[in-house]
Amino acid sequence: MTDMPGIMISAPSSGTGKTTVMLGLLRALAEDGLRVQPFKSGPDYIDPAFHHAASGRASFNLDSWAMGSDLLAAISAEATGADICVAEGSMGLYDGVATRGQSGFGSSAETAQRMGWPVVLVVDVSGQAQSAAATALGFQAYNPDVPFAGVILNRCASPRHERLARLGMENAGLNVLGVLPRRGDLTLPERHLGLIQAVEHPDLEAAIAGYAQFLRDHVDIAAIRAAAKGQITPLDSAKLPTPPAQRIALARDAAFSFTYPHVLKGWREAGAEILPFSPLADQAPDASADLVWLPGGYPELHGGVLASATTFQTGLRKHAETRPVHGECGGYMALGEALIDKEGTRHQMAGLLGLVTSYEKRKFHLGYRRAVLTAPLPGYGPGVALRGHEFHYSTILEQPDAALADVADADGNSVPETGSHRDHVSGTFFHFITAEENA
Template sequence: MSAPGLLVAAPRSSSGKTTVALALMRALTRRGLRVRAAKCGPDYIDPAFHQAATGRPSFNLDSFAMAPPLLDALAQATVSDADIVIAEGSMGLFDGVRAAESRTGANADIAARYGWPVVLVVDVSGAAQSAAAVALGCRLYDPQITIAGVILNKVASARHRRLVEAGMARAGLPVLGALMRDAQLVLPERHLGLVQAGETADLETRLDRVADLAEAGIDLDAVVAAAGGGVTGAGGTLPQPPGQRIAVARDEAFSFLYPHLEAGWRGSGAELIPFSPLADEPPPDSCDVCWLPGGYPELHAGRLAHAKRFLDGLRAFARTRPVHGECGGYMVLGRALEDAAGVTHAMAGLLPVETSYHRRKLHLGYRVARLCGPSLLGRRGTRLIGHEFHYASELLPVAPEPDALAHVTDAEGADLGFAGHRIGIVSGSFFHLVAEDQA
């Protein structure tokens, strides 16, 4: 029997979804429930927090980037061996791209597909009864989803709470609880989102604190009772590995590898062998491919430039075995990286790329890529779906087709030209892979 689920969503970003979701995950886990988590959309940071809160892996569920068979396979893996699923949304509940119905990437697509009722987190700072009008709009906007109730966030006082609750009562929306305004609840952030779980000081203490507040301010029994829906069928297969023994860079500079990719690779029998460039470790010689994930090399450029064993070992590895870099990994495969202070640091020099974090420009959005030639990502012509999310600029011209990794468009089909590089058996781009396009 499939475990019931809930989607923690909000009318807009920065409403407190992550805080409330983690509070519920940790509080229910402490009660002895087997809680599994999920993250809607392309986010590679929050799932690590989910795993810390529940003790179990968390997968992304993305209705745009993942074809239905893959989506259902991940959902099935999420509900297995669980008493309840807590999925966390991204951005606003209905925010997505213009695409086919149910394939927009919006949180609401996931809630509708699996019948998971929505717990709506409403930031009530600067509003009282008017907050109910926003919540009511969410309830009426899409008849395919159910709003189970609201959790009020950033409540200023007991009087403020009474006024907000009066509006919710008028709108017929149950209030499942409230969290008071508290600066200590805010998790530390940096330019790509939350500071990573592994870097967050006193994470266990923070998780227990928000769980304590959930126990005190949220009707957890009502939250559990509101869960519903379910996942039927086993879905498709998870992504296949690029090699049998995969050297994966993993430390504070390299960590953005989606959990479903790792699960798919391991499920197909591949071994993932971690190594730390920041500790000046080269890719293990026993591996047959090397994968440099995204992360924050721009924050550690000086250390990486002086990591001689890592850089020499990476160059030696690349002479005989394939290497691929995503986003931050792509920057390190290049010739040079300019940090925030404008200081230029030499990198591996395996691709004709120079990047700058000093000349910041936001690049954000889904990408549909067609590979220009064979690489660790697939054969020539393979279509992949992923995204970009970075602030770095490329200082050299984009590679022409023979040397480019892929030709890319955005989610609506707008031509973005060629992206990345593919020089021999070394490849990379700012593109974060989510799945192969099976449309």
């Protein structure tokens, strides 16, 4: 183990303002000359791009349900050379699943405990005063083995409100690291899968700079730095996922962008060549690629553009005649026969699979997935168990092709979105995180 100070920014629930705190803190620490390594606890694939913009370093997911100990160690080793780690939690601090995965139940508390990173709990005190201390005290006491640095009180309405909230925290013996006044203009724009993508923010740099100044004005950043502690376990990066091919044509634009950073890093470090192209710009995948990979994203927002992207679709079909094509979630939808948008308009997709999906008939699909392959997927053969995460609203209307895998949720319950395959083409609704380490 190597000492590497860090903290975990978490909260009692989603929507409390922890992302604002995270981005402002990352930028403030970087402005102070520190090399800051960001992480995201859990399977979120949008936040890491915001972290990168705020800190100047790539952010990586740490997921104690999907990832085994070797992969967690390999990813945490990305902090080598940094001065401090700052991790952002998912949902509430203790929120996870009922069934243990490769390493744990997937909560931010597990990540904090494993890494030794004290928790900074962002507490929304709107609508309460001293009572907020009971919530914070409960989070501290729920698992005494989780290190706890203190609280940041968010959305405080007035100086009187602050005095009362502070009094409650002091009576509970909780360290108040800062108090943020209520500011409606600091909210990041969102859409149906959460935050908009970082590349779509109209003025991300100005927003992050504003968050940093907001924290400097109201948070004891020096106290947070002093509270940071923890360890990493240096491990060979060969434990990262291996590439499914040597030359990989990767769709990369506003419609296809959801790929976990540790996956791409593993591919590159193993010598794979990543060849990006933009379907929205009607670019065909590189003709010399061994594999075309379409990540998830928002094709349902760009159905008309994708349907008219003839160069892209022709190139994709040509590649699929002899070499593999794989799509995840939005990429899977684009490989299908058609996509129906929220207005009910049907858009013709690549037609390499028979899949027809509808965003008009929406249903929320969310959760971890364990998929045992029943057919080959690029890089993995039948029988291999993969870990992933599913997060979308689109509904399958038609799926005539053969199933790709037996898929279950975190508790082992069968999931109907099994993925499918035809000839050289495959697709899944879950986003790949890793293959099981004993596979």
